Amino acid sequence: MAVDERTSTSVLQPSFSRLPLASRALAFFGRPFPWLIIAVAALFAALPLWTGNVPLRESLLLAAVYITLASNLNLMIGYAGYVNFGNIVFFGLGGYIGMFLISTLGLPLIIAVFAAGCLVSGLALLFGLGILGLRGAFFALATIGINEAVKAFITNFEPWGGAAGIYLPLDVFAELGGPANALWVVYFALVAVMAASLFLSYGIKISKFGMGLQAIGQNEDAAAVLGVPTRLYKSLAYAISAFLPAVAGALYYFKSAFIEPGGAFDLTLSIEAIVMVMLGGHGTVTGPAIGAFLYEELRGALLTMDAFSHFQLVIAGAVLLLIVLFAPGGLMGVVYRVWPRLRKVLP
Amino acid sequence: MTGVLVSLIDGVLIGSVYGLAAMGLTLIWGVMNVINLTHGALIVLGMFAAYFLTAGSGLSPYATLPLVLAAGFAFGVVLYWIAVHRVVERPHLMSLLATFAANMMLIGIGTALWSTSPYNVPVSLPGISWGYYTFTGTHIAAAVVALIIASLLYWLLHYTRIGKAIRAVSNNRQAAELVGIPTTRVLSFAFGLGAALACVSGTLIATLFPFTVLSGNAYQLKSFVVTVLGGLGNPAGGLLGGITLGLVEGLAAPFMPISWTPIIEFALFVAVLILYPRGIFAFAKA
C-alpha cells in the first residue's frame, strides 16, 4: 500500500508524559511552537485594536473562524484519516443552541456559548459511537447525511424559528456594553477560540492519544492489531473536533444576531474547510491554519474578480484535485521536503 | 389496498432504474476499490444530455440512449485518467477526495451553465391501465430499458474477454497483472463503463421526473444505499438492491411526504452498514 511519506506525523518529544501536571505545563511551554501560537493570537488581537480598523477586524474574524474550523476538522481528516464532509453541522448547531439559550432562556453569553459547545460535543459522541464503526468512505457519506438531517429537522422545528430562523433583539448586547463593544468582545473571544484550537491540535499531536489516532490514519487494521482502541479513539476525536467549532458558531451567530438553517448548515463552507485542510497540509498543526488563511485570501480575491459565485466551487474543486494528485501533503508537505528540520519546529 | 399494491409495483419499475445507476457505482467500486463521488454528476450529465438531445430535435429520449452510453463511456475514461489514475493505489482518503473534487468542479460548471432551475423532458407514452389505476408508460419503458442494459452488462462481464479481464482485476489486481492483463487499461475501461451506466440511468430518470443540476446528490445517495444493499462489486446484486429500494419507496410513498425520503434512505443506509458490517462490504483488502 503506497502512502505518501511526506505526510507529517507525530513530533515525539521525550520526558513529557511522565511529569506531573504543573511541570507538564511548564515543559509544554518550554517548546517554541506554543509561543508561536500565542504570538499569532496576540497579533490577531492587537492589529485591529491598535489601528482601530474595523474592516480589518472583520476580515481577521472570518480568518479566525476558518482557522478554527480547519484545525478541528484536521483532527479527523489529518490525524484519524476520516473525512467529515458534514463538519459544518457543528458550527451551525452550536450557533442554534447558543441563540436559543440566549434568546429564550436569557443565559449570559459565556454560559450559553460553553453550554452549546458541550451539548454539540455530547451529541457528536453519541453519533460518533454509532457511525464510527463504519469505514472511511461510509463514515464520510454518513456525515453528509447527518448535516442534511439536522438541517431538515431544524427547518421544520418551529420553536427554533423553522425556516425563517432566529433573530436576536439588540438588547442582548447590553450586557456587553452595547453593540459596538460587543463586537470587540466577540472578536477577542473568537481569537481565543482560534488559539485554543491550535493548542488542542498541537497537544493532541504530541500525546499518546494523538499517536493512536495517527496510527489509525496510517493503517487502521494494523493499529487495531497493535492494541489501539480504534472505535473509541475515533469517536473521541469526532466529539472533540465538535467542541470548538460549536463554540465558534455560538459566538459568530450571536454577533450576527441572526441565524437561519440554509446558511447555518451550508455544505459549501463544509467543503471549503476540507480544501483548507488539504491545501495547508493535513495531519500537521500549522497546515490547516495556513490553508485557511490562504484560502480566505484566494476566495476574497476571486469574488472581486468574478461575479459567478458558482465558480467558487469549481476553483475550490480544482485546488483540491491538484493537491490530491500532485502535492498530497499540501503546503507544509512541500515545506518539510525542502527544510526537513522544520518538521519539529513547525509541526 | 390496491393503491399500495400499485405503488409497490411502480416502486419496482422505478427501482430497476435505481439498480442500473447503482451498477455503475458498484462496478467501479468492486474493480478498483474507489468510491466514485462523481457518480451524481454523471447522472446529471445524462439527464441534461437527454434534454439537449431531444429538445428541438424531436428525437425520442430512448433513441438517444446509445449515444449517451458511448459519450458517457468516453467521458468516464477521460475522467479516470485525469482524476483517478494517480490515486488508485493510494489510501482511500485520497481517492475519495479526488473524485469529490472532480464532482465539485463538474457540478460547479453545470450550475454556471444551466443554473439551478428545473428542467423537464416530456415524453408521451401510453400507459397500462388497471381499474382506477394506470401504470405510467415511461415507468414501464424505463424498467424495460434498465433490464435490457443490465443484461447486456451481464453478458459483457461473463462472456467477453474484456469482461473476464475486469473480473480478474477485481479479484486480484497483482495476479491479473502477472498473467499479462493490462490492468491500467482494464481499470480505465471499467471506469468508463461505470460512468456510462450512470449517464444512461440519468437519461432514463429524466424521462420520469423533472430535474435540476443539483438532483445528482439525491440519486447518488440512492445509489449508495442500493450498493450496500446489493453487495459490493456485485452488479446483479445492484439490480436487486435497486428494486428493493424502489419497493421501500413505493411502500412509504402513500404514507409520507416526499421531503422525508432522503432521511429514510440515509437511515436505511446507516442501518444496513451497521447490521452487516463485514459481510456486505469487505472494504479493506488486507
Added chain:
Amino acid sequence: MTTLLEIAGLSKRFGGVKAVENLSFNVGPGEIVGLIGPNGAGKSTAFDLINGVFKPDRGTIRFDGEDITGLRPDHIARRGIGRAHQIVQPLAGMTVMENCLVGACFGREDLSIDAGEEAVREAAHFVGLDDRLNTYASALTTAGKKRLELARALSARPRLLLLDEVLAGLNPTETEHMITVLRRIKARGIAMLMVEHVMRVVMSLSDWIVVMHLGRKLAEGHPREVAENPEVIRAYLGDASEIAAFAEGAS
C-alpha cells in the same frame, strides 16, 4: 505444563468454504510451536481467529486461562498477543521509532510515550534496527520492513507472538539473521506460534509441530515424529524437496 494458549474445536467458514475446521492445539509458555501445512491449509485464517480479526463460528480460544474467543484485535493485543504479518503492514508515514512506539504504548503494559521509548530501543536492538530508528517505514527495504513487523510486535512485550511467514522473501544472510533473532526471542521466554514454509528452519526451531491440511489438523507432535508421519508426507506428496527438508530439519 501449564498452557499459555489453548485452542479447542475452532471452526470458521467463509461462504461455502470451510477455512478452519475443528482445530485444537496448545502452546505452552516460552514454547515455539510450528504451524505448517500446504498452501490453503487454513493457517493464516487460524491466526486471524486467534488475533480477533475474525470471529470463529465454533470453538474456544483461551489465553493464560482467560477466554478470549471473539474479542476484538485491540483487546487481544492488550492481553499480550502480538503478530507479525505475512504481508507487512507498516505505518508508512511514521518512522521506525514511531511505529514501534504504537506497539509499546498500546500493548500489554500500556506505557507512556517516555517509557515506551525504552521498550522500543530494546526491541529495535533485538532485531537489528537500532541504526534506523528515525527512518520512515516506507523507506525501508523488504527485509527492513519484516524486521519492523517483528520489532513492533516485540515492543509491546507480548507473551505470545504470532509469526506469519517472517522468513518469506529473505535472502540467505537475512534468513540467518532472522533465525538468530527468533532464538533470542525464545531465550527471553516469549512463546511463538510460527507459520512457516521454510521447512528446515521451522522443523529445527520448533518444540512442537502442528500440521494443518484443508482446514483440519492433520497431525501434531515433535518435529521428528511429524517428519516421519506418512500422512504428513502424503499431504506434501510430490514435493520431494519439502520432504527432504523435513528430514533435514528434524534431525
